[in-house]
Amino acid sequence: MAEDATGPVRSLVRVRGVVQGVGFRPFVHALAVRYGLAGLVGNDPGGVFIEAEGPVAAVSALVEDVRHRAPALAVVERVEVTPIAPTGTAGFHIVPSLPYGGGRTLVPPDAATCDACLAELNDPADRRYRYPFVNCTGCGPRYTIVTALPYDRPATTMAGFPLCPACRAEYEDPADRRFHAQPVCCPACGPVLSLVTPGGAAIPGDPVGAAAALLAAGGIVAIKGLGGYHLAADATDERAVATLRARKHRPHKPFALMLPDLTAVSLLCHLDLPAPLTSGDHRSGDGFRDSVAGVLTGPRRPIVLLPRRPGGGVAPSVAPSDDVLGVMLPYTPLHHLLTGEVGRPLVLTSGNVADEPIAHRDGDALARLGAVADAFLTHDRPIHVPADDSVVRVFRGTQVPVRRARGHAPEPITLPRPLPRPVLACGAELKSTFCLATDRHAFLSPHIGDLENYETLRAFTGGIEHFRRLFGIDPAVVAHDLHPEYLSTKYALGLPGVETVAVQHHHAHIASCLADNGETGPVVGIALDGTGYGPDGTIWGGELLVADLAGFRRAGHLEPVRMPGGVTAIRQPWRMAAAYLHTAYGPAADNDDGHSHGPTAGRHAPYGSAPVGGLGVVRRNAARWPAVAALLAAGPAAGAAAPLTSSAGRLFDAVSALLGLHDTVTYEGQAAMELERRADRTVRDGYPVSVTATAPAAGEDVLVIRGTDLVRGVVEDLGRGVQPAVIAARFHHGLAAAVVTAAARVAAGADLGTVALSGGVFGNMLLLGAVADGLARAGLRVLLHRRVPGNDGGVSLGQAAVAGALDARRGAVGRPPP
Numbered sequence: 001m002a003e004d005a006t007g008p009v010r011s012l013v014r015v016r017g018v019v020q021g022v023g024f025r026p027f028v029h030a031l032a033v034r035y036g037l038a039g040l041v042g043n044d045p046g047g048v049f050i051e052a053e054g055p056v057a058a059v060s061a062l063v064e065d066v067r068h069r070a071p072a073l074a075v076v077e078r079v080e081v082t083p084i085a086p087t088g089t090a091g092f093h094i095v096p097s098l099p100y101g102g103g104r105t106l107v108p109p110d111a112a113t114c115d116a117c118l119a120e121l122n123d124p125a126d127r128r129y130r131y132p133f134v135n136c137t138g139c140g141p142r143y144t145i146v147t148a149l150p151y152d153r154p155a156t157t158m159a160g161f162p163l164c165p166a167c168r169a170e171y172e173d174p175a176d177r178r179f180h181a182q183p184v185c186c187p188a189c190g191p192v193l194s195l196v197t198p199g200g201a202a203i204p205g206d207p208v209g210a211a212a213a214l215l216a217a218g219g220i221v222a223i224k225g226l227g228g229y230h231l232a233a234d235a236t237d238e239r240a241v242a243t244l245r246a247r248k249h250r251p252h253k254p255f256a257l258m259l260p261d262l263t264a265v266s267l268l269c270h271l272d273l274p275a276p277l278t279s280g281d282h283r284s285g286d287g288f289r290d291s292v293a294g295v296l297t298g299p300r301r302p303i304v305l306l307p308r309r310p311g312g313g314v315a316p317s318v319a320p321s322d323d324v325l326g327v328m329l330p331y332t333p334l335h336h337l338l339t340g341e342v343g344r345p346l347v348l349t350s351g352n353v354a355d356e357p358i359a360h361r362d363g364d365a366l367a368r369l370g371a372v373a374d375a376f377l378t379h380d381r382p383i384h385v386p387a388d389d390s391v392v393r394v395f396r397g398t399q400v401p402v403r404r405a406r407g408h409a410p411e412p413i414t415l416p417r418p419l420p421r422p423v424l425a426c427g428a429e430l431k432s433t434f435c436l437a438t439d440r441h442a443f444l445s446p447h448i449g450d451l452e453n454y455e456t457l458r459a460f461t462g463g464i465e466h467f468r469r470l471f472g473i474d475p476a477v478v479a480h481d482l483h484p485e486y487l488s489t490k491y492a493l494g495l496p497g498v499e500t501v502a503v504q505h506h507h508a509h510i511a512s513c514l515a516d517n518g519e520t521g522p523v524v525g526i527a528l529d530g531t532g533y534g535p536d537g538t539i540w541g542g543e544l545l546v547a548d549l550a551g552f553r554r555a556g557h558l559e560p561v562r563m564p565g566g567v568t569a570i571r572q573p574w575r576m577a578a579a580y581l582h583t584a585y586g587p588a589a590d591n592d593d594g595h596s597h598g599p600t601a602g603r604h605a606p607y608g609s610a611p612v613g614g615l616g617v618v619r620r621n622a623a624r625w626p627a628v629a630a631l632l633a634a635g636p637a638a639g640a641a642a643p644l645t646s647s648a649g650r651l652f653d654a655v656s657a658l659l660g661l662h663d664t665v666t667y668e669g670q671a672a673m674e675l676e677r678r679a680d681r682t683v684r685d686g687y688p689v690s691v692t693a694t695a696p697a698a699g700e701d702v703l704v705i706r707g708t709d710l711v712r713g714v715v716e717d718l719g720r721g722v723q724p725a726v727i728a729a730r731f732h733h734g735l736a737a738a739v740v741t742a743a744a745r746v747a748a749g750a751d752l753g754t755v756a757l758s759g760g761v762f763g764n765m766l767l768l769g770a771v772a773d774g775l776a777r778a779g780l781r782v783l784l785h786r787r788v789p790g791n792d793g794g795v796s797l798g799q800a801a802v803a804g805a806l807d808a809r810r811g812a813v814g815r816p817p818p
Contacts, residue, residue: 010039010053010086013063017077018106018411019048019070020151023137025094026179027071031062032092033174039089043097043150045472047106053086072138073111073299075411094180097150106441107143107151107470109407110226110387112301112331114139116177121333127166132208132334133190133381137181139299143410144227144360144383145183149470153182157382164189191381193334198370208334211377212341220244222351222365222373226332227387227406227446228358229351229365231372232258236344238315244347245317247372249354253667254319256303256326256389258348260339262293265327268313268345269306292394300407301331302390314345323677326391331407334377350388357449357459360386385466386459387446395765401789402763403431405446410467412441413787413797416520416549419804420811424464424475424498426488427796428505430531430668431760431789432456434464434488435796436473442515442800443471447793451487461491479503479803481795483533501806503799505532506543507552509758511805512798513790514549517756517783520805521548524555524747524780526739526771529759529791530570530649530668539563541647541759544703544742546750549805555746556691556703558651559583562642564631573653573671574663575628577617579642580654582632584708584715585612615718616660648735648761651707655731658714659724669760676764679728686733687713691742700749703742710734732766740774747780756783760791 015024020043028041028050035058039051050066052059063081070076113121117134120126128134135141148155163171167186170178178184185191195207203210211221218240221232231248233240235257245251259265271292296304303326308319319325328348330336339346351359351369359365360383366376391403401408418440425435432451436443445463449456468474479501480492492500503511509532510525525545534540542558561579569575612618618625631642649672656662656671661678665671689709693701710731717727743755755775762768768784775782788794 008054012082012084013050014080015048018075018108021108021142022073023071029174040093040095042095110142111139111299134333135183136177140183158183191379193379196376208337219374222369222376224378228360230348233347235314235347241315241317251666255347255349258346302392303328305393355450356455358388403447409446415440416518420807421476422473423477423800423803425479425796425799426492428792429486431793433796435800436467437800438473477803479799501803503802508795508798510547511801512794513756513758515801523754523756525756527759528648528761539645549801556742557646558705559707560644560646563645564628564642573657574621576650576654577657578628580711584711617657680725683729689738705738736770744778754781758790
């Protein structure tokens with residue numbers, strides 16, 4: 001950028017990324033004033049445009065600051081600088097936004113209340129003292145209030161709140177931190193808080209104080225947040241929490257907690273980081289490390305799953321039989337006011353009943369939650385789109401997403417390669433999300449829920465239409481799961497005028513991990529989860545794949561067993577215990593006397609003499625055991641009543657039932673989570689597990705990890721009277737070692753040095769750590785999820801990446817018409 005003899009230069013600077021609604025124009029204006037530059041800045045459909053005129057050094061300094069010192073909520077993806085002719089015009093101005101014309105403006109996620117706004121909230125001399133909607137360019141609602149683009153006040157749900165003179169003065173003052181803050185408001189011109197009965201009648205008095213009093217008396221209050229309603233109760237009151245469980249139809253799944261500050265969190269949970277990884281490259285970020293405190297107090301404010309301290313502090317029903325608590329800090333001014341008034345931990349759980357999506361419209365909330373809540377703490381600022389709370393773990397200094405929603409969505413994931421055509425990926429059935437992708441941007445929806453009822457399906461289809469309008473994406477390719485009965489699959493196949501692509505579930509898991517890390521493969525992919533439809537018609541879930549974005553080969557899997565009763569076996573883990581016992585011991589396991597009979601006796605050495613019939617799981621389910629045994633004995637003739645599965649989740653279920661932890665479950669993963677919780681962390685040895693090769697009809701050998709060896713080890717230890725905690729630990733370490741052995745053999749055979757880990761079973765931190773450490777000791781590089789969940793919430797991203805890679809491959813040889 002050379003300065004010629006005529007004097008100043010002028011540059012057109014285009015900034016791409018999450019740069020609208022984050023204070024970027026005021027930031028640029030302040031830079032221009034600092035450097036003495038003339039020109040302008042504004043929003044357009046592509047992001048932010050700047051014209052800067054002045055000495056070349058000053059223009060260069062502005063560009064460098066834009067690249068490297070952007071506002072905290074901004075994500076700068078690209079800065080393009082083009083020389084243009086100087087105009088000689090004085091002054092630097094923020095100009096009106098250019099009309100939206102189908103560009104790709106990136107919408108920022110909602111952000112937690114900043115320190116400056118919090119200080120105003122608590123300052124009796126400030127005009128926004130105790131005003132529950134205080135915000136600025138650095139915090140407050142964004143995605144959930146946007147109705148259209150570009151991001152300006154008329155295109156948000158704040159359009160119905162005209163600015164008062166004092167707020168307008170702040171909005172128009174370049175030196176003010178509320179300069180062009182679209183949700184800016186105050187008590188004179190902004191939303192109004194109210195407390196109402198389930199019938200909608202106003203409850204007199206200060207809404208916050210009255211709500212706090214109701215909570216202290218054991219009541220349940222529905223609270224309108226950024227992305228929807230929550231249900232709140234006093235977390236120290238067992239009767240209140242038990243009442244909430246009964247009304248919400250949620251008997252066991254843990255509730256999340258909101259605590260006022262880090263000190264309160266430290267009294268309930270451990271905040272220190274675990275030990276670092278032992279060796280190798282465990283890539284799960286861009287070289288950063290996240291402290292637990294940093295994640296809790298950052299602008300995204302997710303629920304963080306933390307190990308709880310022994311002792312009391314909260315009611316037993318908050319997290320029954322769980323040594324992990326999900327905690328978050330206040331992220332809206334209303335939360336700060338309420339937690340300060342209550343002075344004790346609050347249960348703050350999604351405002352829904354059972355598996356419905358979160359309620360976000362006022363009328364719908366009153367209708368759906370009226371039988372649950374005793375009162376509604378609400379307001380008149382509409383929520384345009386819902387966003388549930390995000391959930392993360394911190395694994396060895398890195399965030400591991402469990403649920404991606406508020407604070408993250410709809411911030412895009414940058415794909416490793418551009419897509420030839422726009423893609424819609426419809427995701428899976430459980431933990432549903434969808435993904436709209438174009439060029440290198442993948443817009444992953446917030447968590448929607450399990451796609452098993454009309455309400456969730458409506459949220460799913462409505463969300464897709466909103467994203468299509470918001471980002472101006474008209475998909476030409478639609479990706480879906482292989483399972484023909486998923487509602488997401490049926491939706492995809494019912495769309496007119498598009499090309500559809502079926503993506504195998506576990507390939508999508510590995511592709512999601514690759515895209516999450518900006519890689520294309522090939523890698524060895526380890527996908528461990530509960531359910532995924534296989535191309536062979538069986539239920540996969542313990543898979544080793546050699547995969548890149550465009551394809552995969554099944555290189556190994558857990559030993560298949562039958563699922564007696566089909567999906568009923570998921571809700572009744574004792575059935576999987578029966579299946580594994582039958583597979584491990586043959587018909588001997590189907591008799592309640594524990595002795596082998598017939599020609600199979602002794603075949604399964606060295607465990608063939610184990611007292612199977614004397615196991616507690618057999619005794620507890622004696623009345624139902626013969627019917628299940630008959631299904632297992634029928635083998636292939638049982639058909640859909642007992643399909644084959646290689647699912648890791650079902651293996652965990654079986655062992656949990658064998659140890660007497662859970663014969664039945666009320667939510668997904670309950671038995672496996674209890675098995676992890678019970679494992680003795682001082683135990684390091686595992687059961688020996690054989691990994692054998694089977695030769696398919698064509699192609700390379702496929703490795704089989706013999707899960708029955710683990711079950712035999714469990715049964716033998718039970719017969720010896722070994723403590724369940726020791727058995728649980730030996731199971732984890734035995735499985736981890738077998739997976740590592742199999743992955744190392746596959747990697748050596750395929751000449752690969754990188755392994756990608758995905759699937760919901762890797763939400764088990766004990767297993768994840770053991771597998772990651774084992775792979776590192778084997779000299780393999782490990783990819784973990786870092787921006788999207790490894791469970792089914794990330795499947796849609798993988799589907800989009802696979803569909804794009806296949807589209808690019810087909811395009812190279814000529815693409816068929818849809």
